[in-house]
Amino acid sequence: MKFLHTADWQIGMRAAMLGDKGERVRVARLESARRVIELARREKVDFILVAGDTFENNGVERIKVREVAKILGGAGCPVYIIPGNHDPIMPGSVWEESAWSEWPDIHLLVDQAPVEAPGATLYPCPVSAKDSRDDPTAWIRPVNGGIAIGIAHGSVETPAYEQAAPVSRQAPEVHGLDYLALGHFHSKKLYPGSDDVVRMAYCGTHEPTGFGESASGNVLIVEIPHRGAAPQIQAVRTGILEWLTHHRKIEESGQIAALATELDELSDPERTLVECVVGGTLFGAEHDALARLLEIVEQRFLFGRSDVSGLVPDQSGPDWIENLPEGYLRGAAQDLLSAACASAPDPIAAAALREYSRLWREVTQ
Numbered sequence: 001m002k003f004l005h006t007a008d009w010q011i012g013m014r015a016a017m018l019g020d021k022g023e024r025v026r027v028a029r030l031e032s033a034r035r036v037i038e039l040a041r042r043e044k045v046d047f048i049l050v051a052g053d054t055f056e057n058n059g060v061e062r063i064k065v066r067e068v069a070k071i072l073g074g075a076g077c078p079v080y081i082i083p084g085n086h087d088p089i090m091p092g093s094v095w096e097e098s099a100w101s102e103w104p105d106i107h108l109l110v111d112q113a114p115v116e117a118p119g120a121t122l123y124p125c126p127v128s129a130k131d132s133r134d135d136p137t138a139w140i141r142p143v144n145g146g147i148a149i150g151i152a153h154g155s156v157e158t159p160a161y162e163q164a165a166p167v168s169r170q171a172p173e174v175h176g177l178d179y180l181a182l183g184h185f186h187s188k189k190l191y192p193g194s195d196d197v198v199r200m201a202y203c204g205t206h207e208p209t210g211f212g213e214s215a216s217g218n219v220l221i222v223e224i225p226h227r228g229a230a231p232q233i234q235a236v237r238t239g240i241l242e243w244l245t246h247h248r249k250i251e252e253s254g255q256i257a258a259l260a261t262e263l264d265e266l267s268d269p270e271r272t273l274v275e276c277v278v279g280g281t282l283f284g285a286e287h288d289a290l291a292r293l294l295e296i297v298e299q300r301f302l303f304g305r306s307d308v309s310g311l312v313p314d315q316s317g318p319d320w321i322e323n324l325p326e327g328y329l330r331g332a333a334q335d336l337l338s339a340a341c342a343s344a345p346d347p348i349a350a351a352a353l354r355e356y357s358r359l360w361r362e363v364t365q
């Protein structure tokens with residue numbers, strides 16, 4: 001028995017911070033949703049599980065809801081969906097859209113009750129509130145000797161913080177499940193049990209939703225030969241866009257130039273979003289390299305943003321300042337440089353100096 005585990009499609013996500021590039025991100029979520037379904041067909045899975053947050057919220061335009069129903073409904077195998085905390089089952093929710101009943105293969109699981117699927121019994125844990133402090137899997141008791149699969153949307157318990165819909169770290173063992181398909185966290189994460197066998201996992205979102213997701217853009221193909229057998233879990237990439245984060249602390253001259261070259265050589269810039277956070281020391285010889293780095297980040301990619309406010313210039317004056325015409329042009333730059341690298345560095349002076357350097361490059365190039 002083989003199935004595809006996906007979750008957190010977050011269709012309708014606005015990606016507002018990306019401005020006019022947000023549309024590309026919104027379109028990518030639907031494109032990769034189609035890739036998920038193509039993969040399910042290729043792998044000839046027995047069914048598909050969607051473990052919550054298919055939609056960003058219950059206010060998503062109905063035309064998009066219909067589009068998603070069409071994508072899922074054309075899978076050629078049963079599709080089982082639970083509502084998540086972003087799209088909980090409630091009056092006026094996306095699940096009231098008539099499109100869902102137009103596709104016979106789509107099964108919305110809105111009750112805590114066992115459901116027979118091809119080769120397994122499902123134990124759905126639908127979400128009906130935006131926030132809950134109860135373990136959504138608490139009700140599960142296997143009703144037969146077949147393969148038992150839970151579907152839940154929540155946070156796996158850690159002692160670190162109070163969580164929404166906390167799922168026990170031992171849920172598969174406690175509830176006698178062969179596998180617990182989880183949604184809510186956007187990166188793939190597998191949880192081995194006390195026998196080292198993974199019976200609980202987040203598949204992560206099928207398409208990354210932001211910077212800092214360590215392993216998103218995947219689905220899981222899970223095979224379970226019989227009740228009690230160790231699941232064989234394979235992660236398959238479905239994401240289209242790459243969200244890359246570069247955090248660097250500059251400790252020696254040449255590192256900024258090297259980072260600029262590294263970013264300039266990345267393939268597929270048109271489907272890459274870059275966040276570049278640079279701190280440490282700005283050496284005199286690297287002012288030009290910094291200007292080049294910022295240009296690459298902002299202009300080469302689908303989206304780029306940089307934060308170099310943590311860079312403090314060292315005492316060595318950059319060449320471009322020495323080459324400025326004598327008088328107020330050079331004097332102003334020298335004043336900014338001394339303020340920027342004072343024992344209490346002035347970040348505003350450092351930013352002004354960077355802007356000055358950029359303007360000077362523009363007028364002299």
Ligand SMILES: [Mn+2]
Pocket residue numbers: 052053084085086153183184185
């Ligand atoms: Mn969620």
